[in-house]
Amino acid sequence: MQKIAIVAYNQSKCLANAGGSNEVELIMPQLRAVFGQVGLNNSQDVDFVCSGSCDYLQGAAFAFVSGVDALGAVPPIKESHVEMDAAWALYESMLKIRMGQAESALIYGFGKSSPGELPIVLSQQLDPYYLAPQWVDTVSLAAMQARLMLDSGAISERDMAEVVARSRNNAMGNSLAQLASTVTADELLAEESYVSPLRKSDCCPISDGASAMIICTVGKAEEWGVPYAIISGIDHRIETHNLAMRDLTDSVSTRQAAAAAGAGQGPIDVAELYAPFSHQEIILSRALGLGAETDINPSGGVLAGNLMMASGLSRIGEVFNRIISGDAQRGIGHATSGPCLQHNLVAVLESEQCSARGNT
Amino acid sequence: MVSNSAIQAAVVGIGQTKYQTKRGDVSIAGLVREAAINALQDADLTFEDIDAVVIGKAPDMFEGIVMPECYLTDALGCNGKPMFRVHTAGSVGGSTALVAASHVQSGTFKRVLTVTFEKQSESNAMWALSSPQPFAVHLNAGAGGYFAPIIREYIRRSGAPYDVGIKVAVKDRLHGARNPLAHLQLPDISMKEVEESMMLWDPIRFLESCPSSDGACAMVIVSEDLADASPKPPAWIRGCAMRSEPTMYAGREEVNPQAGRDCAADVYRQAGITNPRRDLDCAEVYVPFSWYEPMWLENLGFAEEGEGWKLTVAGATSLDEGGDIPWNCSGGVLSSNPIGASGMIRFAEAARQVRGDAGDHQVEGAKLALGHAYGGGAQFFAMWVVGAEKS
Numbered sequence: 001m002q003k004i005a006i007v008a009y010n011q012s013k014c015l016a017n018a019g020g021s022n023e024v025e026l027i028m029p030q031l032r033a034v035f036g037q038v039g040l041n042n043s044q045d046v047d048f049v050c051s052g053s054c055d056y057l058q059g060a061a062f063a064f065v066s067g068v069d070a071l072g073a074v075p076p077i078k079e080s081h082v083e084m085d086a087a088w089a090l091y092e093s094m095l096k097i098r099m100g101q102a103e104s105a106l107i108y109g110f111g112k113s114s115p116g117e118l119p120i121v122l123s124q125q126l127d128p129y130y131l132a133p134q135w136v137d138t139v140s141l142a143a144m145q146a147r148l149m150l151d152s153g154a155i156s157e158r159d160m161a162e163v164v165a166r167s168r169n170n171a172m173g174n175s176l177a178q179l180a181s182t183v184t185a186d187e188l189l190a191e192e193s194y195v196s197p198l199r200k201s202d203c204c205p206i207s208d209g210a211s212a213m214i215i216c217t218v219g220k221a222e223e224w225g226v227p228y229a230i231i232s233g234i235d236h237r238i239e240t241h242n243l244a245m246r247d248l249t250d251s252v253s254t255r256q257a258a259a260a261a262g263a264g265q266g267p268i269d270v271a272e273l274y275a276p277f278s279h280q281e282i283i284l285s286r287a288l289g290l291g292a293e294t295d296i297n298p299s300g301g302v303l304a305g306n307l308m309m310a311s312g313l314s315r316i317g318e319v320f321n322r323i324i325s326g327d328a329q330r331g332i333g334h335a336t337s338g339p340c341l342q343h344n345l346v347a348v349l350e351s352e353q354c355s356a357r358g359n360t
Numbered sequence: 361m362v363s364n365s366a367i368q369a370a371v372v373g374i375g376q377t378k379y380q381t382k383r384g385d386v387s388i389a390g391l392v393r394e395a396a397i398n399a400l401q402d403a404d405l406t407f408e409d410i411d412a413v414v415i416g417k418a419p420d421m422f423e424g425i426v427m428p429e430c431y432l433t434d435a436l437g438c439n440g441k442p443m444f445r446v447h448t449a450g451s452v453g454g455s456t457a458l459v460a461a462s463h464v465q466s467g468t469f470k471r472v473l474t475v476t477f478e479k480q481s482e483s484n485a486m487w488a489l490s491s492p493q494p495f496a497v498h499l500n501a502g503a504g505g506y507f508a509p510i511i512r513e514y515i516r517r518s519g520a521p522y523d524v525g526i527k528v529a530v531k532d533r534l535h536g537a538r539n540p541l542a543h544l545q546l547p548d549i550s551m552k553e554v555e556e557s558m559m560l561w562d563p564i565r566f567l568e569s570c571p572s573s574d575g576a577c578a579m580v581i582v583s584e585d586l587a588d589a590s591p592k593p594p595a596w597i598r599g600c601a602m603r604s605e606p607t608m609y610a611g612r613e614e615v616n617p618q619a620g621r622d623c624a625a626d627v628y629r630q631a632g633i634t635n636p637r638r639d640l641d642c643a644e645v646y647v648p649f650s651w652y653e654p655m656w657l658e659n660l661g662f663a664e665e666g667e668g669w670k671l672t673v674a675g676a677t678s679l680d681e682g683g684d685i686p687w688n689c690s691g692g693v694l695s696s697n698p699i700g701a702s703g704m705i706r707f708a709e710a711a712r713q714v715r716g717d718a719g720d721h722q723v724e725g726a727k728l729a730l731g732h733a734y735g736g737g738a739q740f741f742a743m744w745v746v747g748a749e750k751s
Contacts, residue, residue, distance in 0.1 A: 061419035
């Protein structure tokens with residue numbers, strides 16, 4: 001199968017409140033940046049464009065339509081949209097390249113969560129007849145999941161605090177992060193509980209922003225003469241919506257997706273996991289079988305800033321950045337959707353050298 | 361150089377629900393499952409045979425469920441598999457079919473189930489479309505209010521007689537009367553009845569508008585080897601295209617949008633079509649308001665600019681009048697409109713025609729058909745051409 005490369009990636013700052021900036025104004029600088037990285041002018045210079053966003057964040061049907069205004073789509077372009085995290089827009093773009101309808105694609109995701117009450121908005125993601133009418137918010141669902149893990153002895157509150165402390169400290173090196181500090185696990189454990197057993201620090205913040213990426217065939221990347229990372233595998237799986245029928249202390253779909261994406265076919269230097277709650281990072285890293293050799297969420301992850309509908313794409317972009325800088329040879333970018341990690345995507349990225357070795 | 365090296369794919373199963381104002385007997389999950397099971401039975405497959413599911417629907421706010429694929433995975437037998445959700449405005453039903461096809465054409469999967477739906481009786485589309493936005497002009501009049509001025513401009517430019525839209529409204533309802541799944545069953549409809557119906561958005565009368573429907577449409581799309589072995593005739597996907605342009609820009613041609621013309625040219629090139637009226641046997645085209653038939657006849661190259669209405673008047677698009685290029689034999693969007701599914705119904709009905717499986721609205725000997733969908737401010741287009749033969 002045709003090898004597909006990431007050649008450009010950029011993310012906005014994670015802002016607690018982007019104020020008067022509209023979605024197009026959040027997107028435009030990211031597009032400008034990725035076009036600049038490759039030396040392109042606008043979306044006319046790629047073969048396909050795909051985006052991810054959620055109408056409910058903006059409170060308007062067809063909210064994504066305004067995103068087209070950021071593209072320079074005159075004359076008209078080949079363009080599509082998923083009502084999912086933009087990591088799935090990346091997935092659709094890869095299908096387009098694999099089938100020969102495109103050699104290159106622009107992908108972007110955006111979300112302005114600050115105007116609404118995100119945990120309550122997302123409660124309307126639940127079964128509309130039996131669950132949504134109870135307005136169980138995402139923080140409460142995650143708290144139940146954390147409680148199950150604590151009660152079963154799978155984790156301790158200190159384990160959770162250590163995840164947060166590592167995120168905050170890693171984010172000190174990430175100028176785009178919303179929450180960064182040199183806090184320690186002990187200091188976090190001293191904080192009061194928020195939705196027990198979660199402390200506020202166990203929950204990702206509400207953030208506004210966007211990210212964008214350009215992918216292409218390896219041939220095109222070489223023609224453009226830019227550094228690139230290979231997406232050697234990508235897969236996603238969903239689980240039952242019925243929370244009572246899932247083992248919430250595990251992530252079966254992450255494991256399935258990782259196996260199908262070939263995650264285990266080499267060492268994993270870095271993993272960026274979309275874990276909106278501290279205990280979920282532990283679930284995910286265990287499902288992926290990650291050990292001490294893997295640097296988990298060196299960007300700080302989404303606990304340091306969570307761009308709804310773009311965070312999954314950003315996880316993959318963060319791994320790309322580390323491969324391009326030479327800090328890593330091979331890594332995993334992960335995205336999630338739905339309550340308590342219901343739906344998970346795993347992308348495996350490799351350096352050019354690493355990918356070439358795998359082929360010989 | 362972009363090549364069309366895609367693996368061949370075909371539709372081997374089609375399932376629809378009956379379209380009606382309110383399906384009070386089923387939940388949303390029940391509605392999509394009904395269409396999915398109908399499609400699987402048509403293909404002689406079960407949920408276990410399916411590799412991935414692709415869902416599409418119009419805005420989540422219509423039914424008030426955020427990202428409903430999370431909730432619908434159980435009803436669609438998707439647990440443990442990839443689930444994908446498409447949303448591209450009114451064109452979504454068509455776009456979803458294209459994305460589902462790309463799952464197979466890319467060589468990634470062998471058998472994909474794709475489902476689109478709308479349960480308008482559990483929604484309030486007018487409310488969902490009318491929430492005021494801080495950075496945009498507020499549109500309170502719904503889709504008809506948006507398109508009426510564009511239609512008036514078409515009439516002004518083309519000099520079309522005032523009753524062309526009325527004729528389309530009658531023609532598509534007579535087609536719909538041949539299709540037991542169609543929402544509106546109006547076998548006795550007359551030009552007079554349409555003309556006397558209430559004027560909603562001048563020049564669009566009540567009976568020149570699409571209904572508001574509950575319903576779902578599903579298809580099973582498989583790879584070449586599996587399609588060759590399928591029990592019923594496959595509909596081979598001979599071309600796939602999508603185009604988008606912004607809602608507004610200086611000099612935008614709203615009557616005959618560039619995105620539609622480009623999309624048609626792309627899909628015809630892939631399917632080897634040089635003269636759509638001659639080369640195609642029939643078309644299922646997204647006509648939610650009657651006047652969009654003559655407008656799209658021009659946009660899609662079936663007639664020269666300003667001449668589309670003459671085909672309609674001459675009966676060229678009518679099955680009942682023995683037209684040479686019947687449009688919307690199923691009754692079209694004017695007879696059934698579960699919004700998120702309406703585009704896919706066009707794609708599926710085109711496939712039914714080339715499979716020779718369209719019942720009383722079959723175009724005899726149909727070998728090549730166009731499926732078309734559009735959305736937003738007539739700015740998003742999705743099209744495919746399906747054939748009885750492989751390319």
